[in-house]
Amino acid sequence: MSNNNKKSPYKLIVTDIDNTVFDWVNYYVTSFNALLDTVAGVIGSTREILAGEARDVFTTHGSIEYPFLAQELRSVNQFYGNDIDSMLSEAVFKGREAFMKAAQSVLKPYTEVHGTFAEIRRHYPDLPIVALTDAPRYVAMWKLNKLGLLEFFDAVYGLADPRVPTCELNRRVKVDPEILLKHLQQSNFGFKGKIRILPDDYEKPGVRGLKTVLMDYELDEPVEQRQGVLWIGDNLRKDIGLGNRLGVRSAWAEYGTRLDPGTLASLALFSPIQNVQKNVYIKSDDPSAPKPSVVFATFSDLLKELSL
Numbered sequence: 001m002s003n004n005n006k007k008s009p010y011k012l013i014v015t016d017i018d019n020t021v022f023d024w025v026n027y028y029v030t031s032f033n034a035l036l037d038t039v040a041g042v043i044g045s046t047r048e049i050l051a052g053e054a055r056d057v058f059t060t061h062g063s064i065e066y067p068f069l070a071q072e073l074r075s076v077n078q079f080y081g082n083d084i085d086s087m088l089s090e091a092v093f094k095g096r097e098a099f100m101k102a103a104q105s106v107l108k109p110y111t112e113v114h115g116t117f118a119e120i121r122r123h124y125p126d127l128p129i130v131a132l133t134d135a136p137r138y139v140a141m142w143k144l145n146k147l148g149l150l151e152f153f154d155a156v157y158g159l160a161d162p163r164v165p166t167c168e169l170n171r172r173v174k175v176d177p178e179i180l181l182k183h184l185q186q187s188n189f190g191f192k193g194k195i196r197i198l199p200d201d202y203e204k205p206g207v208r209g210l211k212t213v214l215m216d217y218e219l220d221e222p223v224e225q226r227q228g229v230l231w232i233g234d235n236l237r238k239d240i241g242l243g244n245r246l247g248v249r250s251a252w253a254e255y256g257t258r259l260d261p262g263t264l265a266s267l268a269l270f271s272p273i274q275n276v277q278k279n280v281y282i283k284s285d286d287p288s289a290p291k292p293s294v295v296f297a298t299f300s301d302l303l304k305e306l307s308l
Helices: 024-043 047-061 074-080 084-106 113-123 137-146 177-184 208-216 223-228 236-246 261-270 273-279 301-305
Strands: 012-015 129-136 155-159 194-198 229-233 249-253 294-296
Touching: 012 208, 024 047, 024 074, 024 084, 024 261, 047 074, 047 261, 074 084, 113 301, 129 137, 129 208, 137 155, 137 194, 155 208, 194 208, 208 236, 223 229, 229 236, 229 301, 236 249, 249 301, 261 273, 294 301
Parallel strands: 012 129, 012 229, 129 155, 155 194, 229 249, 249 294
Antiparallel strands: none
16 A cells, blocks of 8 residues: 655655666667668668768767758768758658667666656655756657656756758758657657756766756755755766765666677767767776765666665
């Protein structure tokens, strides 16, 4: 029997998304390779060539989750020239379709996540749960919505959405009108909680993103208040390090570092090295790595931390 009057040991839960509530590496590598293979087939290229070009685009935009990648690839632009209509209806549409189809089978929360959130909401309905991510705000909310987890969050903090690509010669927008409308409308997927778009320089491991969350929930000062905050992330240096610097209790999602070497190798083919380091934490015996307050072997360990 649930006890909704039970008092939570924490005043706020803040969690990372990628490799913390779902396996981002497997999802993105599987879906993105499907996109590359499809686009390569349409224009008569290869995955290897397009992967190298994708790395250049991601470097330019500073994010590996740039949603307009296909129309920015050098080979795609050379193939279509100024024929934007054909580019959008062929390479871009088919590439996006392949990405979404592949994502259906791999974009899923870790096994215990949905049930854990449901238990927290059942016992502590007033305990705020916040997502803090380095992904663009729209992309982060799209993923949480597809994962069936958005309803559990009270707020989402993410970076600015990407710019829309245009043709250099005629300045025509290289995005399907329906997709462009969704982008311009800043869709929130029916989310009724707080949405906060952070400046790019608030990206982790800088402390300003998490510090903004603490300030918004009036848990920044005095410093002792911060021990009422639980921060969860998979990256010891990027996530746990910043949590330790701010004096919150940091939980390391160790399970999010159990990654397939072959999948990681595939990621490195199209991702700039700085993005691999930013998005993936490789476990090591580095004694200088920040030490978490607690280690989660599975996401459901959060229930123990909350005395549930």
